[in-house]
Amino acid sequence: QSVLTQPPSVSAAPGQKVTISCSGSSSNIGNNYVSWYQQLPGTAPKLLIYDNNKRPSGIPDRFSGSKSGTSATLGITGLLTGDEADYYCGTWDKSLSAYVFGSGTKVTVL
Amino acid sequence: QVHLVQSGAEVKKPGASVKVSCKISGYTLVELSIHWVRQAPEKGLEWIGGFDPEHGETIYAQKFQGRVTMPEDTSTDTAYMELSSLRSEDTAVYFCAVSPPINLPTWFDPWGLGTLVTVSS
Numbered sequence: 558q559s560v561l562t563q564p565p566s567v568s569a570a571p572g573q574k575v576t577i578s579c580s581g582s583s584s585n586i587g588n589n590y591v592s593w594y595q596q597l598p599g600t601a602p603k604l605l606i607y608d609n610n611k612r613p614s615g616i617p618d619r620f621s622g623s624k625s626g627t628s629a630t631l632g633i634t635g636l637l638t639g640d641e642a643d644y645y646c647g648t649w650d651k652s653l654s655a656y657v658f659g660s661g662t663k664v665t666v667l
Numbered sequence: 668q669v670h671l672v673q674s675g676a677e678v679k680k681p682g683a684s685v686k687v688s689c690k691i692s693g694y695t696l697v698e699l700s701i702h703w704v705r706q707a708p709e710k711g712l713e714w715i716g717g718f719d720p721e722h723g724e725t726i727y728a729q730k731f732q733g734r735v736t737m738p739e740d741t742s743t744d745t746a747y748m749e750l751s752s753l754r755s756e757d758t759a760v761y762f763c764a765v766s767p768p769i770n771l772p773t774w775f776d777p778w779g780l781g782t783l784v785t786v787s788s
Contacts, residue, residue, distance in 0.1 A: 559711065592774035594712075601762055602704075602712065604776035613776060645712055649771050655728045656702070656714040656772045 560585060561646055561659035568665040573636050577662045579629040579646035585657060589649045591629040593622055594658075596643045605644075606631060638666050669693045669765055671779035678785045684751040687782045689763030691744040700766040701746040702775060703737060705759040714772075715748065715761075721770045753786045760784075 562580040569575045579591065593606040604613055606622035609629065621632040629646055646659040674688040689701060702717025716727035716737055725737050736749045746763060761782045764775035 590773045594775075596712075601778040601780050602764075602775075603778070604774055607774035607776070647712070647774070649773065653729070654726070658704075658712040658714065661711045 559660040560650060560653070560657050561648070563644075563646060563659040563662045565660070566663045566665065568667055569636055570667045571636055571638065574632065574634045575636060575664060576633075577631040577644055577646075577664070579631070579659045581627050581629075581648065581650075581657075583627060584652035585627075585648050585650040586624065586629055587627040588651065591622065591624050591646055591648045593620075593629075593631045594645045594647065595640075596645065598642070602645065633664070636664075636666050640664055641666050669699065669777055671763055671765070671777060673761075673763060673779040673782045676783040676785070678787065679753050681754055681786055681788055683753050683786075684749060685753060685784050686747055686749040687761050687763075687784065689746045689748075689779050691746065694744075696739055696741050696744045696746060698768060700768045700772070701737075701739070702764050702766050702772055703748045704762045704764055704775070704778075706762070706781075707756070707759040710759075713759075715750075717766060717772060719771060720768045726771075750784075753784075755786050758784065758786045 567575045590608045594602040596602045609624040610622045619634045644662045650657045670692045672690045700718045703715040719726045764778040766772035
């Protein structure tokens with residue numbers, strides 16, 4: 558089991574908004590930066606959000622990140638069919654002395 | 668712009684070792700912190716280990732300690748991940764990825780395309 562908990566799946570119609578939660582603890586999210594990754598089918602993960610809420614160059618502002626306490630959230634607005642992918646959160650865990658990923662969330666555009 | 672090129676797919680028997688390479692271009696290896704992440708079929712991402720620039724050493728997830736090494740060849744800007752005593756559960760795609768070269772990993776970007784390692788008798 559992952560130490561970071563994500564919902565297995567979320568879905569919405571094109572143009573709508575989805576949010577993906579990532580729940581952890583004080584040993585990980587509570588005291589470290591969170592990043593988010595998008596993994597399209599059959600491809601390598603791609604960084605979407607780093608340091609809780611920053612977007613790398615080239616990532617559209619439809620993607621946003623936030624953190625509060627021991628939880629983080631990824632938001633995707635204006636859903637496109639091309640957003641169908643698996644999304645993972647990640648952060649350093651001090652207790653485990655390891656980088657940990659969330660369990661992953663599959664986004665489906667209805 | 669950093670670019671990572673990984674070696675090709677491998678098929679190994681249980682008990683054998685595998686060595687996956689990750690060739691860096693656009694930067695030199697000494698400027699980067701390389702990490703390795705794997706993904707078993709239909710499963711999530713799992714961090715294996717990587718270089719901790721703050722302490723100048725390679726760190727490994729406890730699960731892999733004693734079974735994995737991550738040597739680097741700075742003359743060719745190539746990083747390696749060698750996993751020994753392979754078992755069927757090690758069948759996965761292995762990714763190399765770049766982490767900010769300042770402290771413990773906070774994010775990974777970019778990623779290599781991945782190397783499929785299949786362990787089967």
